[in-house]
Amino acid sequence: MSEIKNKLLKPSKATKQDRFGRRISVLCIGLIVILVASIIFFIATKGMATFISNHVNPIKFLTGTDWSPSQKMTGALPMIVTSFGVTLLAALIATPFAIAIAIYMTEIANKKGSKFLQPIIELLVGIPSVVYGFVGLTVVVPAVRTLFGGTGFGILAGSIVLFVMVLPTITTLTIDSLNAVPSHYRKASLALGATRWQTIYKVILRAALPGIMTAIVFGMARAFGEALAVQMVIGNSALMPTSLVSPTSTLTSQLTTEVGNTIMGTLPNNALWSLALILLLMSLFFNLVVKYIAKRGQLK
Amino acid sequence: MKQYDLTKNNIIQFKPERVALDAKHVNVFYGEKQSTFDVSMQFPKNRIIAFIGASGSGKSTFLRCLNRMNDDVATVDGQINYEGLNINSSAINVYELRKQIGMVFQQPNPFAKSIKDNLTFALKKHGIKDNKQIDQVVKSSLKKAALYEEVQDSLNKSAMSLSGGQAQRLCIARAITMNPDILLLDEPTSALDPISTKKIEATIKELSEKYTIIMVTHNMQQASRISDYTAFFHMGHLIEYDKTSKIFTNPSEEATEDYITGHFG
Amino acid sequence: MNARRNNKIATGVIIGLVSIVVLILLSLIGYILITGLPDVSFKFLFTESKAFAAGGGIVNQLFNSLYLLVLSLLISIPISMGAGIYLAEYAKPNWLTSTIRTSIEVLSSLPSIVIGLFGYLVLVIKFQLDFSILAGSIALMFLNLPILTRSIEDSINSVSPLQRQAGLSLGLSRWETIKGVIIPEALPGILTGIILSAGRIFGEAAALIYTAGQSAPTMSYTNFNPFSETSFLNPMRPAETLAVHIWKVNTDGITPDADIISSASSAVLIIVILIFNFGARYIGNRVYKKLTGDK
Incomplete structure (x- = not known):
């Protein structure tokens, strides 16, 4: 056999390297998938314990309004309502601002204007949530107290803090979706004599609607899962909110405050894991919604 | 476009001892779509063979089969024999194969490294450590690619600073560092200006003394200027393969004649 | 003429809304820096914190934040590198890949408190790491993996496929091509991604309060034995970070000068994160220029 023939039929260093490289990268990606699976598995098992070992009725858990697990009262509705309340309110306030900034940056501003805004938005993303919480505690809560009475803690303060926190998320994604609208749409509309606003x-x-909706959902997911900033301004009493300024508690704030004060395996602790499970399920739900919007967007 | 009888063809044969590479009944599929149909042809040693044909005729796809560069994108069936082995067989060490059958692409694609590192990177990875030997290879490859004069003083400069024509000659030099047997060139001058094209054509001509060169070209004049044999592809079929002089003066197939006289493509 | 009037009104409203946001942002950052910076002194940065008395500093918290950051990057970079390479180079468009992508999306959208609780459950309790730097940096890695993986995948994908073909056509293995050709060229993007994620980790608190813990025991900066209980390098000690410290002094309400500590610490956090942001841009540009050769 010739030398070349020999070489062509034998595995070389390269063959081994390739196998090695593929194995390493499969291992890494596998680790991530296993991690996600075990997060879901552990939180789900822990979260189900309330219903399985403590025999709490899941319907009662979701609809009960009295939360005092040490006295066997596990009505999680106050936290659920508050979590949804701050999330929706924050998204509601943030969306018009986010869309305005996105329109300004993509359609109206000259280069200078967007150059000025871009880093500001990026910086906003970078500000840690405890800093938001601290500013909320020292500025927003007193302001709410002065303007609307009460202690100042509550859904309103929480929503204001979250509004600023989700603003950059919604804005950046909206900008991306506006940028993705082909420029001939603009030209065609303007050529037909439409004003800039009509265009x-x-x-x-309209063309960017699915993208904007995705942006809002991502913003809501961030708001729903935010823990410390909300915990610092919400009041942390597990009571049904009676107004926008009554102290209450979100799922995340309840978890943050109480996990350290309960003993593993007891009902008060298990009930908290059930709250974590709701958080996890909502996070999965937000993911599904994003997928659904993307799929509908493709069909058109 | 006119319909031609794609089963009619005229393909030249060579004596076995002259053949460097021998393709038999090659079919290529991209998923469901077939892009090359039953191509059989032989490539003679130390000659320049040009593939011509309209875009989408399957000539580039077929070229890329010759050193298994289609592995991840398409399914190839049929035999391609090199040194008595079918290179499509799973027993073939594809890395060694590509050292023997090198390739230069349409767009110059030097690595984002210095000129010298472009030439030595693969050598070093293939285990050549001797600095003297490496310097020797760098010099001789650059000379063969007619680039040495221009870059000998700037070997440590980034290859990204070269002009398009220089970068392409660097890519040819890089392919030669492996000391291949066969060089595949996929429209090597289509992204270049006429002057760089002239230089590369001259380089290719000289290289054919040592290597078998198979090139795809969009440019019929280029094929007629430098190649010894020309193969005309149409809609994934090899229609005609003969001496270049014959193809361009007296083609035997109607499709070939229409193409070279500019009726389509 | 209605349309033109509407056009004017709408433009006015948009500019109004944008101005409000700019105002909020500037006053937010202004507030943090103006109330915080005057209290950031050499002494503040380099003395230990006090729980029940005023005048405490943040030296341990600052160090803990940096140490956690370094450790968590150290473990998350290689893993996300491998994962990013897999997605960019090996993944085929099939159900397996889409499952993998979905799980990365899920991980990146999980609330950090959930990650923190998972870390508490598995690392602190099951694996008995207790509240420790090690548990904290692994929890941070969980947060960081999806972000880094995605940014590495994007950076690799932005390298021209021609470079891949060049490597393969020289008989190099895929792995060598990735390692020697693709990754070096993707480096500016990868570095930018790493530094930006570092900024995020530096300010993270929710994932840490139940993993790295909420106490910063006294340690010795001259004890370089990582296995010694009092060494600053000991990865098994509990470690309150700067961000956790801000949260802690505000929620406990037992430190008399909690306001001063929080505003000064916030200013420090913001400045460090600003440095990360600018650093990311600067280093990305530098490396890019170096690669493309216009020095």
Whole structure:
């Protein structure tokens, strides 16, 4: 056999390297998948314990309004309502601002304007949530107290803090979706004599709608899962909110405050894991919604 | 476009001892779509063979089969024999094969490294450690690619600073560092200006003394200027393969004639 | 003429809304820096904190934040590198890949408190790491993996496929091509991604309060034996970070000068994160220029 023939039929260093490389990268990606699976598995098992070993009725858990697990009262509705309340309110306030900034940056501003805004938005993403919480505690809560009475703690303060926190998330994703609208849409509309606002309103925003909705869902997911900033301004009493300024508690704030004060395996502790399970399920739900929007967007 | 009888063809044969590479009944599929149909052809040693044909005729796809560069994108069936072995067989060490059958692409693609590192990177990875030997290979490859004069003083500069034509010659030099047997060139001058094209054509001509060169070209004049044999592809079929002089003066197939006289493509 | 009037009104409203946001942002950052910076002194940065008395510093918290950051990057970079390479180079478009992508998306959207609780459950309790730097940095790794993996995948994908072909056509293995050709060229993007994620980790607190813990015991900066109980390098000691410290002094309400500590610490956090942000840009540009050769 010739030398070349010999070489062509034998595995070389390269063959081994390739096998090695593929194994390493499969291992890494496998680790991540296993991690996700075990997070879901552990939180789910722990969260189900309330219903399985403590025999709490899941319907009662979700609809009960009295939360005092040490006295066997496990109505999680106050936290659920508050979590949804701050999330929806924050998204509601943030969305118009986010869309305005996105329109300004993609359709109106010259280069200078967007160059000025871009780093500000990036910086906002970077500010740690405890800093938001601290500013909320020292500025927002007293302001709410002065303007609306009460202690100042509550859904309103929480929503204001979350509004600023989710603003950059919604804004950046909205900018991306506006940028993705093909420029000939704009040209065609303007060529037909439409004003800039008509073009934006009737053509661009409509074309970008799925993207904007995705942006809002991502913003809501962030708001729903935020723990410390909310915990610092919400009041932390597990009571049904009676107004926007009554102290209450979200799922996350309840978890943050109480996990350290309960003993593993007891009902008070298990009940908290059930709250964590609700958080996890909601996070999965937000993911599903994003997928659904993306799929519908493709069909069109 | 006119319909031609794609089963009619005229393909030249060579004596076995002259054949460097021998393709038999090669079919290529991208998923469901077949892009090359039953191509059989032989490539003679130390000659320049040009593939011509309209875009989408399957010529580039077929070229890329010759050193298994289609492995991840397409399914190839049929035999391609090199040194008495079918290179499509799973027993073949594809890395060694590509050292023997090198390739230069349409767009110059030097690595984002210095000029010298572009030439030595693969050598070192293949286990050549002797600095003297490496310097020797760098010099001789650059000379063969007619680039040595221009870059000998700037070997440590980034290859990204070269002009398109220089970068392409660097890529040819890089392919030669492996001391291959066969060089595949996929439209090597289509991204270049006429002057760089002239230089590369001259380089290719000289290289054919040592290597078998198979090139795809969009440019019929280029094929007629430098190649010894020309193969005309149409819609995934090899229609005609003969001496270049014959193809361009007296083709035997109607499709070939229409293509070279500019009726389509 | 209605349309033109609407156009004017709408433009006005948009500019109004944008101005409000700019105002909020500037006053937010202004507030943090103006109330915080005057209290950031050499002494503040380099003395230990006090729980029940005023005048405490943040030296241990600052060090803990940095140590956690370094450790967690050290473990998350190789894993996300491998995962990013897998997605960019090996993954085929099939159900397996889409499952993998979905799980990465899920991980990246999980609330950090959930990650923290999972870390508490598995690392602190099951694996008995207790509240420790090690448990904290692993929890941070959980947060960091999806972000880094995605940014590494994007950076690798932005390298031209021609480079891959060049490597393969020289008979190099895929792995060598990735290691020697693709990764070096993707480096500016990868570095930028790493530094930006570092900024995020530096300010993270929710994932840490139940993993790295909420106490910063006294330690010795001259004891370089990582296995010694009092060494600053000991990865098994509990470690309150700067961000956790801000949260802690505000929720416990037992430190008399909690306000001063929080505002000064917030200013420090913001400045460090600003440095990360600018650093990311600067280093990315530098490396890019070096690679493309216009020095």
